[in-house]
Amino acid sequence: MTAARLRTRRELRAQRRPGSHSCWNHLIAAPLWPKHGVNLGTLLRTCDAAGACLAVPRLPWVPEALERGNTLRHRQCVHWVNGRVDRWLDRQRETGSAIVGVELTDESIRLADLPTARRRTVVVLGNEGYGIPPEGLDRVDIAVEIPMLGSGASLNVAVAGSLVLYKLAGLV
Ligand SMILES: C[S@@+](CC[C@H](N)C(=O)[O-])C[C@H]1O[C@@H](n2cnc3c(N)ncnc32)[C@H](O)[C@@H]1O
Numbered sequence: 001m002t003a004a005r006l007r008t009r010r011e012l013r014a015q016r017r018p019g020s021h022s023c024w025n026h027l028i029a030a031p032l033w034p035k036h037g038v039n040l041g042t043l044l045r046t047c048d049a050a051g052a053c054l055a056v057p058r059l060p061w062v063p064e065a066l067e068r069g070n071t072l073r074h075r076q077c078v079h080w081v082n083g084r085v086d087r088w089l090d091r092q093r094e095t096g097s098a099i100v101g102v103e104l105t106d107e108s109i110r111l112a113d114l115p116t117a118r119r120r121t122v123v124v125l126g127n128e129g130y131g132i133p134p135e136g137l138d139r140v141d142i143a144v145e146i147p148m149l150g151s152g153a154s155l156n157v158a159v160a161g162s163l164v165l166y167k168l169a170g171l172v
Helices: 009-015 037-050 062-069 085-094 157-169
Strands: 027-031 053-057 078-081 098-102 121-125 142-145
Touching: 027 037, 027 157, 037 053, 037 062, 037 157, 053 062, 085 098, 085 121, 098 157, 121 157
Parallel strands: 027 053, 027 121, 053 078, 098 121, 098 142
Antiparallel strands: none
C-alpha cells in the first residue's frame, strides 16, 4: 500500500448529507436517566453518524447541555420524553418498537451477537452512576453487553452507546 493520504474536509463533506435529517425514526438512542451533559453531546454526534435520533427526558439542564454539546453544523433529531420514562418506554413497545438495553446484566448477549436492527429500535442507556434502573430493565426485550478485558467495571456511557448504535445500524 502506498502512503495513505488524509482525505480533506471538502472531500469528506462531499460524501455526507448536505443538510440535517429531520427524523431517522429507525434507531433511537435513549439515555433516559442522564447525569453528565457532555455524554449527551457525544451521543448526539454519534447519532448523526450512525443515522439515529436521540431521546432524552426534558430535565431543566438537558436542553442547554445538548445545545452546548452539539458540535455539528446542523440541527439533530431529538425526541423529548415528557413525564414518566417508564410510560414512554411502554408506548414505544406498544407501537411496535424493539427495546434494547445496553447493560451489564446476567442475561445480556454479547455485542458481536447483536443483529442489525430490522425494525424501529430504542437503545436504552443507563445512568453514569447506577446504570439502568429496574423500571427500565423490566421493559427491555434484550440486553446487550460490550465485553471488556481490562480492570474497569464499565465503559463510559457514550462510548457504550456508540458501539451499540454502530452495530445495530449495520455499519460495523
Ligand atoms: C458508567 S456505566 C454505569 C455503571 C454503574 N456504576 C453500574 O454499576 O451499573 C453507564 C452505562 O453505560 C453502559 N455501559 C457501560 N459499560 C458497558 C458495557 N461494558 N456493556 C454494556 N453497557 C455498558 C450502560 O448503559 C451503563 O448503564
